[in-house]
Amino acid sequence: MIHVLNKAIRKNMAGYLFMLPLILGIAVFSIYPMISAFILSLHRSASGSGGDWVGFANYRYVMDDPAFWKSLYNTVYMGVLSVITGVGFSFILATVINNLLSTRVKNLFKAIFFLPNVVSAVATSIVFTFLFYPSNEGLLNFAAGLFGIEPIGWFTNPTYAPLSIVLMNLWAALGYNTIIFIAGLQGVPKDLYEAAEVDGATPLRKWFYITIPYMRSIFVFMIIMGVINSMKRFTDVWLIGGTAGNPGESLMTSVLYIYRNAFVSSQMGVASAASYLLFVFIMLLTLAMLMFNRKKDRLD
Amino acid sequence: MSTGFVKRRGTLSGRKRTMDKIMIALLAVGSLVMIVPFAWMVITSFDWAARIRIPFPPRIWPLDPSIKPYEAAFMNVPLMKYILNSVLVAIGVILVSLFSALLSGYALSKMNAKGSNVVLVLALSTMMIPFEITMIPQYLFFSDMHLTDSYLAFYLPALNYAFGTFLAKGIFDQLPGSLREAGLIDGAGEYRIFRAIFLPLCLPIVATLIVLQFLAVWNDLLWPLLILNTPDKYTIQQGLAMFTYNRGTGKLPSITMAATTVSLVPVVVLYIFLQRYVVESVATTGIKQ
Numbered sequence: 001m002i003h004v005l006n007k008a009i010r011k012n013m014a015g016y017l018f019m020l021p022l023i024l025g026i027a028v029f030s031i032y033p034m035i036s037a038f039i040l041s042l043h044r045s046a047s048g049s050g051g052d053w054v055g056f057a058n059y060r061y062v063m064d065d066p067a068f069w070k071s072l073y074n075t076v077y078m079g080v081l082s083v084i085t086g087v088g089f090s091f092i093l094a095t096v097i098n099n100l101l102s103t104r105v106k107n108l109f110k111a112i113f114f115l116p117n118v119v120s121a122v123a124t125s126i127v128f129t130f131l132f133y134p135s136n137e138g139l140l141n142f143a144a145g146l147f148g149i150e151p152i153g154w155f156t157n158p159t160y161a162p163l164s165i166v167l168m169n170l171w172a173a174l175g176y177n178t179i180i181f182i183a184g185l186q187g188v189p190k191d192l193y194e195a196a197e198v199d200g201a202t203p204l205r206k207w208f209y210i211t212i213p214y215m216r217s218i219f220v221f222m223i224i225m226g227v228i229n230s231m232k233r234f235t236d237v238w239l240i241g242g243t244a245g246n247p248g249e250s251l252m253t254s255v256l257y258i259y260r261n262a263f264v265s266s267q268m269g270v271a272s273a274a275s276y277l278l279f280v281f282i283m284l285l286t287l288a289m290l291m292f293n294r295k296k297d298r299l300d
Numbered sequence: 301m302s303t304g305f306v307k308r309r310g311t312l313s314g315r316k317r318t319m320d321k322i323m324i325a326l327l328a329v330g331s332l333v334m335i336v337p338f339a340w341m342v343i344t345s346f347d348w349a350a351r352i353r354i355p356f357p358p359r360i361w362p363l364d365p366s367i368k369p370y371e372a373a374f375m376n377v378p379l380m381k382y383i384l385n386s387v388l389v390a391i392g393v394i395l396v397s398l399f400s401a402l403l404s405g406y407a408l409s410k411m412n413a414k415g416s417n418v419v420l421v422l423a424l425s426t427m428m429i430p431f432e433i434t435m436i437p438q439y440l441f442f443s444d445m446h447l448t449d450s451y452l453a454f455y456l457p458a459l460n461y462a463f464g465t466f467l468a469k470g471i472f473d474q475l476p477g478s479l480r481e482a483g484l485i486d487g488a489g490e491y492r493i494f495r496a497i498f499l500p501l502c503l504p505i506v507a508t509l510i511v512l513q514f515l516a517v518w519n520d521l522l523w524p525l526l527i528l529n530t531p532d533k534y535t536i537q538q539g540l541a542m543f544t545y546n547r548g549t550g551k552l553p554s555i556t557m558a559a560t561t562v563s564l565v566p567v568v569v570l571y572i573f574l575q576r577y578v579v580e581s582v583a584t585t586g587i588k589q
Contacts, residue, residue, distance in 0.1 A: 014490040015413025021396075022404035023419060025459030030426035033434035033441070040437065096327060101320045111575050112331045115338070118567045118578065120519035122537045123560050126544050127337050130344075130354060130553060137354040139340060171334065176582060183583035232432045235521045239541055255432045255522075262436050263526065272436055279433045286428075 041272035051269060058273035068274060070249055071257040072281070074162060078253070079230030081166045082173075087222050090174050091215075094181030095207065110182065114175035121172070121235035128168045129155060129240060155240050158248035165236060165251065177222055184218040185211065220293045224286055231282050234259065254278045345369055345557035354553050369554035370562070376555065379562050381532070382539035389454045389524075389535060390517040394510055397461035401509065402502070405468025406494050410480050423462035432522070439526045453527045454517070464509050471502045508581040511574060518567060536563050 041058050045051030062068045093113065100106045116124070131139045132154035141151040154164040192210050201209070212219075237251040243260045245252025258278070262271035340358070344350050347362035348369060355363065373379065404423075408416055431438075442453040475498060483493035499506075524538040534542065540563050544556060571578055 012413040012415075015407045015411035015416065018403040018407035018411060018490070018494075019413070019416070019419050021400035021459045022423065022462070022465055025400055025457070026419075026422055026426050026462070028441075029438060029457045029460040030429060030434065031422075033437035034429065036437035036440070037434060040440075093330070096323050099320075100323060100327075101317070105324060107576070109327050109331065110579055112334055114579055114582075115568075115571065116334060117582075118515055118519075118571045119564060120521070120537050120567075122519075122521055122541045123564055124337075126540070126556060126560050127341050129544075130557075131337060131340060133354055137356045139336070139358055142356075142358055171337070174334075179579055179582050228430065232430050234432065239545060242545075258432065258436070259522075262439075268436060268440070275433045275436060279429070282430065282433075 037272045037275055040268055041276055043269045045267075045269040054269070058269045059277065061270055062274045062277060067249070067252065068254075068257060068277075071245070071252045071254050072278075074245070074250060075231055075233060075253040075255075078162045078165055078169075078233065079227055081163070082169050082230050083223055083226035085166060085170050086173050086177055086226060087219065089170065090177035091181050091219075093174065094178045094185060095211070097178065098182050098185045110175075110179060113178055116172045116174070117176045119172065122239060124168060124172050125236045125239040128164075132164055132168075153247075156247050158250035161241070161247050161250045165233075165240070168236065177226075180218065180222065181215070184215050188214045216293075216296075220289065224289050227285055227289070228282060231255075231278065231285075341557045341561055344553050345561045347554050350554040351552060369558040372555045373558040373562065377539055377543045377559050378531075379536070379539070379559060382534050382536040383562075383566065385533060386518055386536040389451055390514050392451060392455040393458040393517050394513045396455050396458035397464055397513055398506065398509055400459045401461045401464025402468050402499070402506070403494070404465045405470075406472050406498060408465065409469045409472035410477055410498075411490070423465055426460070427462040427466075435522065435526065442527060448527050449530050449533050450527075451533075454523070461513075464513075467505055467509065468502065471505045472498060475501055507577065508584075511570070511578055511581055514570070515567065515578075 042053060042055060043051035044054045044058070097106055097109050097113075100109070133139075133141065134151060134153040134156045136142055136145050136151045138151070138154070140154060141149075144152065152160055154160050188211060192214070193206055196206050196210060232255055233253045234255040237245060237253050237256055238259070241247065241251035241256075243256065243264050245256055254274070255278075258271045258274050261267045261274060339360075343360065343362060344355060346365055346367065346369065347355055347359075348366040349355065349362070349364035351369065351372070404419070407413065408420055438457065439448075442448055442450075447453050479497050480493050483497055484490075488496070519537060520535075521537045521541055524535045525541075528534055528538060531539070531542070540559055543559060544551075
């Protein structure tokens with residue numbers, strides 16, 4: 001009996017040992033921080049250790065803080081625009097590239113459009129602050145000037161700054177989505193197109209009635225990933241607008257709000273409460289999108 | 301009849317070919333837009349005339365071609381030091397995360413230890429938690445252990461690389477379990493079987509994970525910003541960010557562009573040599589780090 005039990009433990013032991021690094025990693029760097037952040041959010045704490053128990057006062061503080069709502073609004077505003085333009089343009093781009101006749105030309109364009117993706121957000125932001133310079137010395141304003149458009153304060157005017165971030169993000173992320181779409185397009189069964197061709201369908205109709213419905217799961221995946229990624233926006237807005245989210249707080253995002261509270265104002269409790277609220281918001285968004293997708297699935 | 305049919309097909313493919321040329325022309329214009337920021341960066345980085353002011357009107361060749369901007373950049377920013385630091389961080393993170401991901405992926409796929417499912421579910425659900433949500437406790441954890449300014453703050457969290465675990469598990473799932481049983485019958489230990497039989501069969505996924513992790517570590521800013529305070533320890537992104545942040549963005553065009561270009565050399569070289577590989581890894585994994 002003991003022998004059998006021993007054998008069972010030993011049989012499993014190797015498996016546990018193999019999983020130990022991952023289990024340790026999850027416990028210490030995922031589960032513990034989630035619990036710790038919640039406890040922290042219930043304390044008035046400047047340094048993290050200790051502090052007075054304040055219940056949900058930090059949550060109330062954050063909910064009453066106009067800057068929090070402003071930051072959430074900015075994040076969602078830039079996120080929605082980024083996802084719509086990013087997914088839309090990259091899908092069109094993917095269709096065009098995928099229909100090219102020569103594989104070598106295809107690969108060349110894939111490589112070019114993907115290139116910005118390996119560039120860091122830091123480098124991208126630095127280069128674009130020059131290209132988007134507010135006077136006509138900036139390349140974009142110079143180009144616009146050729147069409148008689150007055151120089152625009154791309155990153156200095158609160159109305160344009162979020163749009164400029166979206167534009168910059170489009171440049172940076174376009175190729176990534178395109179590559180995934182191309183991979184997806186190659187998975188659409190050829191005989192569907194052939195059958196449609198026999199019925200005399202135009203390329204545009206085939207695109208609308210075969211390609212797009214067939215790619216729906218990829219669209220959903222991309223939109224969800226896009227939304228989650230936009231909710232984490234920090235590096236570019238921090239470099240361009242500083243911790244104040246300039247100009248005029250138009251680039252204050254949720255993560256920047258958390259960062260500012262935690263590491264500039266040393267309000268760890270408040271920042272943790274904001275983190276949790278952001279987490280709940282992201283989860284609700286993801287769930288809503290998944291449920292919407294399932295509902296559509298059932299309708300089809 | 302038959303000649304008419306052939307002719308019709310001929311004109312169709314002719315129309316297709318014209319369409320193809322139009323599309324290539326459109327894509328070429330689009331490619332130009334993608335390339336312009338790079339081109340502007342490199343051209344300006346060699347233009348000593350642009351050390352104070354942005355070159356105006358824009359020019360496609362430096363007014364005063366010189367490598368002085370690079371000399372100035374290396375003099376003002378310890379770029380080599382930062383690059384070396386980033387390489388150190390990247391190597392450590394890659395080693396730790398691959399060690400954890402491959403072992404756990406193998407165990408989850410082949411060893412069927414009791415409770416494996418719990419680990420699988422935990423890994424899946426914690427993978428959905430964005431780093432930004434847990435960064436404060438993680439920062440406090442390392443700060444309490446006096447490990448700020450230490451690269452251990454990068455290496456230790458690398459143990460939690462659930463994405464790699466899933467990718468590895470997917471590959472091991474495709475390999476027959478009979479390989480392991482045969483090894484066990486021959487009296488080989490579990491680790492030996494993993495190393496000698498399975499690991500060599502999943503080298504492509506190892507390479508993919510290395511590329512993805514390298515790009516992720518190299519390009520990250522937020523975590524280094526929290527953890528590293530001493531300029532000596534800065535990663536390349538942090539060094540570059542601090543260089544521009546401290547004097548306001550949009551200043552010193554040619555020197556800033558020289559520093560930025562230097563920071564891009566490793567990833568662009570990696571991309572040029574492993575281009576198809578990087579692109580394929582995105583297409584197959586579909587998840588950005």
